[in-house]
Structures are given as C-alpha cells and as structure tokens.
Amino acid sequence: MAGNGNANGEFSFGTGTARNGLAKIQTHKKQNGICHDDSAPPVKAQTIDELHSLQKKRSAPTTPIKDSQGSFATISDEDRQKQQLQSISASLASLTRETGPKVVKGDPARKAETPKHVPDHHFTPAFNVSDSSLKFTHILYNLSPAELYEQAIKYEQGSFITATGALATLSGAKTGRAPRDKRVVRDETTENDLWWGKGSPNIEMDEHTFLVNRERAVDYLNSLDKVFVNDQFLNWDPQNKIRVRIVSARAYHSLFMHNMCIRPTPEELENFGTPDFTIYNAGQFPCNRYTHYMTSSTSIDINLGRREMVILGTQYAGEMKKGLFSVMHYLMPKRQILSLHSGCNMGKDGDVALFFGLSGTGKTTLSTDHNRYLIGDDEHCWSENGVSNIEGGCYAKCIDLSREKEPDIWNAIKFGTVLENVVFDEHTREVDYTDKSVTENTRASYPIEYIPNAKIPCVGPHPKNVILLACDAFGVLPPVSKLSLAQTMYHFISGYTALVAGTEEGVKEPQATFSACFGAAFIMLHPTKYAAMLAEKMQKQGATGWLVNTGWSGGRYGSGSRIKLPYTRKIIDAIHSGSLLEANYKKTEVFGLEIPTEVEGVPTEILDPVNTWSDKKAYQDALLKLAGLFKNNFETFTSYKIGKDNKLTEEILAAGPNF
Numbered sequence: 001m002a003g004n005g006n007a008n009g010e011f012s013f014g015t016g017t018a019r020n021g022l023a024k025i026q027t028h029k030k031q032n033g034i035c036h037d038d039s040a041p042p043v044k045a046q047t048i049d050e051l052h053s054l055q056k057k058r059s060a061p062t063t064p065i066k067d068s069q070g071s072f073a074t075i076s077d078e079d080r081q082k083q084q085l086q087s088i089s090a091s092l093a094s095l096t097r098e099t100g101p102k103v104v105k106g107d108p109a110r111k112a113e114t115p116k117h118v119p120d121h122h123f124t125p126a127f128n129v130s131d132s133s134l135k136f137t138h139i140l141y142n143l144s145p146a147e148l149y150e151q152a153i154k155y156e157q158g159s160f161i162t163a164t165g166a167l168a169t170l171s172g173a174k175t176g177r178a179p180r181d182k183r184v185v186r187d188e189t190t191e192n193d194l195w196w197g198k199g200s201p202n203i204e205m206d207e208h209t210f211l212v213n214r215e216r217a218v219d220y221l222n223s224l225d226k227v228f229v230n231d232q233f234l235n236w237d238p239q240n241k242i243r244v245r246i247v248s249a250r251a252y253h254s255l256f257m258h259n260m261c262i263r264p265t266p267e268e269l270e271n272f273g274t275p276d277f278t279i280y281n282a283g284q285f286p287c288n289r290y291t292h293y294m295t296s297s298t299s300i301d302i303n304l305g306r307r308e309m310v311i312l313g314t315q316y317a318g319e320m321k322k323g324l325f326s327v328m329h330y331l332m333p334k335r336q337i338l339s340l341h342s343g344c345n346m347g348k349d350g351d352v353a354l355f356f357g358l359s360g361t362g363k364t365t366l367s368t369d370h371n372r373y374l375i376g377d378d379e380h381c382w383s384e385n386g387v388s389n390i391e392g393g394c395y396a397k398c399i400d401l402s403r404e405k406e407p408d409i410w411n412a413i414k415f416g417t418v419l420e421n422v423v424f425d426e427h428t429r430e431v432d433y434t435d436k437s438v439t440e441n442t443r444a445s446y447p448i449e450y451i452p453n454a455k456i457p458c459v460g461p462h463p464k465n466v467i468l469l470a471c472d473a474f475g476v477l478p479p480v481s482k483l484s485l486a487q488t489m490y491h492f493i494s495g496y497t498a499l500v501a502g503t504e505e506g507v508k509e510p511q512a513t514f515s516a517c518f519g520a521a522f523i524m525l526h527p528t529k530y531a532a533m534l535a536e537k538m539q540k541q542g543a544t545g546w547l548v549n550t551g552w553s554g555g556r557y558g559s560g561s562r563i564k565l566p567y568t569r570k571i572i573d574a575i576h577s578g579s580l581l582e583a584n585y586k587k588t589e590v591f592g593l594e595i596p597t598e599v600e601g602v603p604t605e606i607l608d609p610v611n612t613w614s615d616k617k618a619y620q621d622a623l624l625k626l627a628g629l630f631k632n633n634f635e636t637f638t639s640y641k642i643g644k645d646n647k648l649t650e651e652i653l654a655a656g657p658n659f
C-alpha cells in the first residue's frame with residue numbers, strides 16, 4: 001500500500017493504475033496538509049471510555065409524585081429511589097434473620113454503580129451475622145426488553161435471537177405446568193373460603209411449611225449477584241387493578257412477565273407503592289424433599305393470607321402467569337366479579353364473545369381474529385361494567401404454527417417476544433415450528449399490542465356470545481351446537497376436553513378430561529360458585545351459549561382427523577354475525593344438542609358427526625362411552641345447588657346426556 005502514496009502524502013484514485021493493479025486513490029490536497037479519516041466533525045472525546053460514555057444518555061427524568069391533594073409533592077428523586085429500594089429490600093428480607101443482604105439497584109457488571117462501602121454504618125462481624133448479610137444483592141428493576149435481551153444472552157445458556165428478532169429461551173427440565181406440585185396454604189380464612197378435597201386443585205399446605213419454602217426461595221435469590229424485579233399490574237378494569245411484584249433470577253422470567261402482565265407507565269411505576277401480591281420465583285433451585293407436603297423437587301406454593309407465591313424447582317414461566325390467575329380466581333369473586341379462563345374479542349359493532357376452553361382447545365387461536373378486536377387470549381373478568389382482560393400479553397402455542405393459518409400470531413413473533421423451547425437453524429436462526437425435539441408445548445409470549453387489532457385498553461361491554469370450546473378426541477361431539485342456559489351451565493361445570501400433549505406434564509396423547517369451569521387447575525372456590533355467577537350474568541345480558549368441538553371428526557383420535565381450522569373459523573364467524581342464530585336446527589340423540597343443518601362455508605355432512613363415521617356401530621359405542629364419562633363426572637355435583645335458583649339447578653341436572 002505504501003507504494004500508492006506520493007511524496008505529498010496525496011493519493012490518487014482512478015487517474016491511473018497502481019503497481020499492484022488496483023486503482024490509485026486520489027484525495028484533494030488539504031490546505032493544512034493533514035489527512036482526515038472522513039469529513040464528519042471529530043468526536044468530542046479524548047479516550048475510548050469517554051467515547052463510550054457518550055453512547056448512552058440518561059432515561060427521561062422521573063415526574064414528580066402528586067400528593068393526596070393533587071399537588072406535586074416535594075419528594076426528591078433521591079427519596080423516591082430510596083423508598084423504592086426499601087420496598088424491594090422488604091420483599092427480599094429473610095423472616096428469620098435480622099440482617100439481610102444489602103439491596104442496591106443496577107447491574108453488578110457495571111462496576112461504577114456498585115457502592116464502594118456499606119452505606120449505613122461500619123460494623124464488626126459478630127457471631128449472629130451471617131456472610132449473606134455482608135453481601136450486596138443487585139436489583140435489576142423493570143428492565144426494558146432490550147436490556148433483558150442483553151442479560152439473557154450474556155448470562156443464560158440457551159438464549160438466542162431468532163431470525164425475526166424474538167428471544168429464544170429454554171425453560172429447563174420442565175416444559176409444562178406441574179399442577180400436582182401446586183400447594184395452597186390452608187389457614188382459618190381459606191379453610192372456609194376455598195374448595196378443598198376430592199376434585200379440587202387446592203392441595204393443602206400449612207403456613208409453617210410455606211414459610212420454610214419461602215425462606216428457601218428468598219435465601220436462594222439473595223445468594224445470587226443479581227435478581228430481577230418486575231412491578232406490574234393485573235386487570236385492565238381501572239377499579240379492580242392488582243399490583244404485582246415478581247422477583248426472579250432469570251432475564252427470561254422477567255421478560256416473560258413484562259409481556260404477560262400489564263406494563264405500568266413511568267408515572268404509574270413511581271406511584272406503585274407496596275405490591276398487593278408478590279411472586280418469589282426461585283425456579284432453578286429445588287424444594288427439599290424432607291420438607292412436609294413435598295412430593296417432588298418442584299413446589300408452587302400460594303399463600304393468600306400473606307399475598308405471596310413461591311416457586312421452587314421449575315423454570316416453566318407459565319407457572320407464574322397461571323399462579324396469578326389462581327389468585328384472581330379468589331380475589332375477584334370476593335368483589336362479585338367473575339374470573340374466566342377464556343379468550344375474548346369484540347366485533348366492529350361492539351359485540352363481545354368469550355371463548356372458554358382448556359389448554360389446546362383454541363382460545364388463543366380463535367380469539368386472535370383479523371376481523372375482530374382482540375381483548376385477550378386467556379384470562380378475563382366479567383364485572384357489572386363488562387369484561388376486562390387480566391393480562392397485558394398473550395401466550396400462544398407455536399407447534400406447527402404457520403403464517404397462512406395464523407398470520408397475526410406469526411407476525412407477533414418479533415423483537416420483544418419470548419419464544420420458549422423452540423428449535424431453530426444454528427446459522428440462519430430460522431425457527432422450525434414443526435420440531436418437537438425439546439417439547440410439544442413450544443410457546444410464544446408477546447405483548448398484546450403486537451396483535452394489530454388489539455383493543456387497548458383491553459376492556460369491552462357485556463358478552464353476547466359465550467362459546468365453550470372442547471377438543472373432543474372421541475369425534476362424537478358436533479362441530480357446533482346451540483345451547484340452552486341450562487346446557488351451557490352443564491357443559492361449563494363439566495369442562496370436558498381431551499387433554500392434548502404438552503401443557504401439562506406427562507400427557508402424551510389425548511385423554512378425556514373434565515375440568516370444572518374449563519379451568520379446575522386454577523379455580524379456588526367451589527365450581528358451582530362460578531357457575532352461579534355465570535348463569536346470572538348470561539341471563540341478565542341475554543347471552544347465547546355455544547358448544548364448539550375443535551377436536552376430531554370422522555372417527556376418534558387415531559382414525560378420524562382434527563376439524564380443519566378454516567371450518568372452525570367459519571363456524572365462529574357465523575356465531576359472531578348472528579346468522580347461526582337464524583339457522584334451522586335439529587336435536588341430537590343422547591346429548592340432546594341443537595345442531596344447525598347448514599353453516600356457510602362448512603361442508604354440511606360434517607355438522608352431524610354420525611355422517612362422517614364409516615362404522616356406525618363404532619360411532620354409537622363412542623357416543624355412549626363419552627356420555628357415560630360425562631354422567632360419572634357430574635355425579636359429584638348433583639348434591640350442589642347452583643345459586644339461589646332451585647329450578648335452574650334442576651334444569652342443569654337434566655341438561656346432561658340421556659341414554
């Protein structure tokens with residue numbers, strides 16, 4: 001290269017050919033004779049460190065807090081930070097030791113932020129002081145998705161950026177929820193309030209054992225260099241908002257909850273105060289099998305009295321979301337608000353539909369509808385004023401996800417989205433959504449506004465249609481039937497579906513299950529309490545109930561096939577538009593379901609399942625088998641009254657299969 005220069009320090013380009021065959025570089029002769037790298041003004045930095053310090057500017061200053069009179073309080077930024085740290089410090093405090101780790105804000109990797117000395121007073125270690133009280137726990141407080149990406153990629157194995165910008169993560173050994181490892185503290189209050197015993201999801205634990213696990217989680221979290229803290233909200237209904245704090249060890253968990261809960265504005269965060277409920281997620285750390293009530297190394301413990309939840313031995317993020325949902329199933333009915341395991345969307349004319357159903361029945365898929373506003377995909381409240389989403393995000397299954405069939409979910413998988421347990425090309429980072437190598441239960445968690453027609457705020461008027469989704473692996477339930485109120489209640493309390501592989505551990509192929517209120521794993525009170533509220537609301541609002549089978553047709557699982565999604569969508573369209581209400585109906589045998597004779601865009605022969613089975617005897621056997629399972633299951637409920645209405649209770653009992 002030296003050969004290209006000339007005596008004046010000038011280079012020529014294009015005016016001749018240099019000796020090595022390359023064109024000569026030519027620059028204009030500089031007046032002062034100095035050759036600059038480029039024409040931009042020089043950077044105002046003397047050192048590399050100084051240069052780097054220019055890269056990041058401080059976040060917008062926080063706004064003043066208003067006091068009860070509405071005027072701006074004189075609290076300084078420093079005082080506010082102090083209050084916030086005190087609150088977090090209280091959350092992380094040990095219940096058995098007086099001194100705990102010192103809590104400081106910021107990333108320990110950024111040394112400048114680490115205090116050089118213990119701020120309060122100089123102390124001499126004494127026998128009652130443990131090493132843990134001498135260390136700092138760094139708090140990464142409500143980090144942004146970009147910051148959480150950096151944390152995950154730097155420190156958490158199995159974190160990668162996919163071709164569309166999502167954060168691929170691994171949830172570890174557990175890739176689904178562990179309902180058998182969930183425990184609820186039984187104390188004087190919950191003893192009477194909650195549903196205990198046969199069929200109930202609430203497996204009891206005592207207060208003391210809860211505290212043992214809580215201490216285990218808190219000590220684990222405090223043993224780390226840093227923990228993530230999210231302060232967020234649940235429920236878009238402004239009058240019934242719940243403040244939640246999530247303390248976790250992984251950026252994956254923090255980003256997941258950032259997406260799933262409602263994100264506070266900077267002002268809301270400043271006024272956050274003390275949380276109504278706190279999760280301690282120490283999922284990497286197992287519970288202790290010597291601890292009473294523990295039957296595995298996993299424990300998910302809810303203490304309603306303390307307003308706390310502890311997670312040990314599972315990193316599956318869905319436990320946090322569904323754990324909080326359980327809490328809402330206790331808190332909301334206390335306020336006469338019905339909590340619903342359902343998706344929810346709204347048409348252009350304000351017609352709201354609820355989609356009840358167990359995991360894998362299509363709540364997320366069918367509520368995400370390009371022609372309608374999405375209110376939420378999974379957890380809602382129905383109050384005197386209408387519906388509200390509990391969450392701020394969606395949690396979609398990704399197995400076999402396709403751009404054609406589910407374009408809105410496909411497009412939501414971008415920067416900010418957590419993609420759990422998917423398999424991708426090691427070079428291009430293109431995700432293979434058909435790959436089940438890690439699990440069948442691959443998932444995407446994204447903020448609801450990633451769906452283009454999301455309804456923000458996520459609230460709507462009273463529902464017009466209540467759609468019960470069942471994925472029937474027997475292939476005998478019709479693709480759609482119109483229900484009377486009593487039938488709606490019967491099917492709501494039954495909560496039938498075939499559990500498909502994935503979301504719960506150990507389910508390998510579809511199994512008939514009955515899960516009261518389409519969410520027995522999350523309800524806290526007796527199912528008839530929720531059913532009575534639903535009946536009252538549907539009656540008052542004149543809502544219509546529908547049963548939609550998103551499962552098998554033309555034979556049971558193994559011989560028939562799953563009803564095509566485009567057909568189910570046509571059925572749902574006809575419910576929304578009101579046209580299905582106008583159709584002609586006939587009544588089926590055994591289940592006594594009203595089925596339409598025609599639905600636009602759906603082959604008529606599939607509407608009555610008997611038509612699709614080549615072996616009619618096999619159909620009859622399967623039908624009676626399923627009817628028997630329904631009858632057996634409902635026996636536990638026959639001694640309960642639904643609400644104050646004796647007549648409705650009788651009608652509900654009579655609304656089941658007859659054979």
Ligand SMILES: Nc1ncnc2c1ncn2[C@@H]1O[C@H](COP(=O)(O)OP(=O)(O)O)[C@@H](O)[C@H]1O
Pocket residue numbers: 357358359360361362363364365366377396397398399550551562563564565566568
């Ligand atoms: N006819 C159908 N209706 C609804 N979903 C279907 C249908 N056929 C296949 N599927 C698939 O079943 C899954 C339904 O899961 P999802 O919508 O996440 O259920 P949920 O939200 O109730 O857990 C999706 O992967 C979807 O693509």
Ligand SMILES: C=C(OP(=O)(O)O)C(=O)O
Pocket residue numbers: 177318322358359360363364378395503
């Ligand atoms: C996250 C869950 O929801 P769903 O499968 O209903 O979408 C779950 O049940 O763990």
Ligand SMILES: [Ca+2]
Pocket residue numbers: 363364365377378395396397
């Ligand atoms: Ca879902």
Ligand SMILES: [Mn+2]
Pocket residue numbers: 358359363378
């Ligand atoms: Mn769900």
